[in-house]
Amino acid sequence: MSLLDLSNELAIGIDIGGTNTKYGLVNHRGEILAQGDIPTDRSPDVNEFINDLHTALTPILAEFNAKIRGIGVGAPNGNYYTGTIEYAPNLPWKGIIPLAQLIGEKFGVDCTLTNDANAAAVGEMMYGAARGMKDFIMITLGTGVGSGIVANGHLIYGHDGFAGELGHTIIRPGGRLHWSTGAEGSLEAYCSATGITLTAKEMRQKYKDSLLNNYKEEEINSKVVYECAEKGDEAAKETFRFTGQILGEALANFIMFSSPEAIVLFGGVIKAGDYILNPTREYMEKNLLPIFRDKVALVFSELKEADAAILGASALAWES
Template sequence: MSKPYVVGIDIGGTNTVFGIVDARGVVIASSSIKTLKHSDVNAYLDELYNEVTRLLVANDAVDKVHGIGIGAPNANYYTGMIEKLVNIPWPTPLPLAQMVSDKFGIPVAITNDANAAAIGEMTYGAARGLKDFIMITLGTGVGSGIVINGQLVYGHDGFAGELGHTIMKRNNGRLCGCGRTGCLEAYCSASGVARTAREFLEIRTEPSALRTIPIEAITSKDVYDAAVAGDKLANEIFEYTGNILGEAFAEFTVFSSPQAIILFGGLAKSGELLLRPLRESMEKNMYPAFKGKVQILLSELKDADAAVLGASALGWEAKAQVPAVPQA
């Protein structure tokens, strides 16, 4: 291979993590910058260019990069644009793929962070060899990437796969950050677990270790710690969350018949606290033809490398021209 490396860049609301990755999925070196150190996107790109170049020089990788892959919120693979940003004060729509390509003189491909995770899992992780699977990221929100017949599904406009915004509660559902009510994300993300804890504490009377924490300060990690210690209420919160997630997975299975649903993110590390009720609920609610056929797997990407690996896998697909939206 004439150019044996790719660069993966994961743009988050707080940090931008980047690294040099080889074809085996080994992160040769990585670093990060603060995304919001500069409110001006051009100043941000200047710092990103300087720090990535410094990393390439230090690892004798200058002129050895095949492409750059970027995972970013609301990024569109077809257009190379970031369509909307909630937590980053840059003007949108923003032609970020073209801007980064112009800056580095290297082909760039971009997609949203959950799609990048799916590509990373298919290239380096638990989905190697799978042609049909769904990647679910359980973090602050609920993200998803759908792979059918070995291809990531982008849809006609580049935005397919927003399964976190499947409506799970039609009546009196929680308000979601997207503006709708009852979305899966409002219940089964890390922030959703914390919301469930607050609701349970307000309407229930039994003792719980969670009552020692100011109610607005409770996090999903607090709920996990209490559940591991045997707290009954905390365990019921995970039961409630797993039930809803299982119902959602049964619905997802109907339309794409995946071999597996792969979980990634902080909440996925809750182990059987979440997985047991999830599996039971999924099978209970599954359309009969699919019962017992869908595996629930955990990501095999290392925590420290996962964001970089997911983005970098897209770098192998990067072409000189940013992909255009297919014509109808």
């Protein structure tokens, strides 16, 4: 397809979250021409949700009057192979939902679905820090820890569409109990924003003069930890060092699995900057075999956090 053809086409990117669903109209350069959102949890009936989505997008599509290349959707437990959302615990629609088929039929356009972390990886490969790379791992550090693995220019989906759940790998066997899965010692239990909050609450017990002790239990979160670290608080800085150690050790395992050119970090947690990046890099390199050392770039995403979900989802339409 020529660039001229691409310039006359737009893609729709849809990011489905537990509370809100974001959507946008995106061109092939990764520019979001229009965007908005609707509640995800307004109705337990997925058809009503799709009707709301269609109602919201119809005036936008009419305004731009462009050919729509396709629709890309990122969603929790989204299966690329089947186009279904399967048993997503934080969505109102239970069981197996044939979402790609339902959206495609409603809009009259091909629809591609994958999970939200894989969508972010595709977006990073098309528009962000991984442009031109064929082997990289995307790690999203937010409320949870998501991931997308790209090898030889293709996302790794596995035989059933659910490969790449690196956040649920066990990095501390018998360690911290995960609040949702019940697993002990998973990466997400330590390196998500939720995990950082739990670590900070443990650390402030050891550092009695910590600024963190000026906050009520429910007031502590990863943002507060960062603010305290900026003020020189040792408990806060140790929280990030410990988090970076665990993340770095996990990344070393992932590197020795797929030998990526880079690991791209994305999400709210990376706002901590060098507090988390430096120990992550240190422990990543320390735990690698010599043949892998000093070969893998550790970089932050180049996508704006507010736009990344829409861009990642829209990228699915361009690559399909």
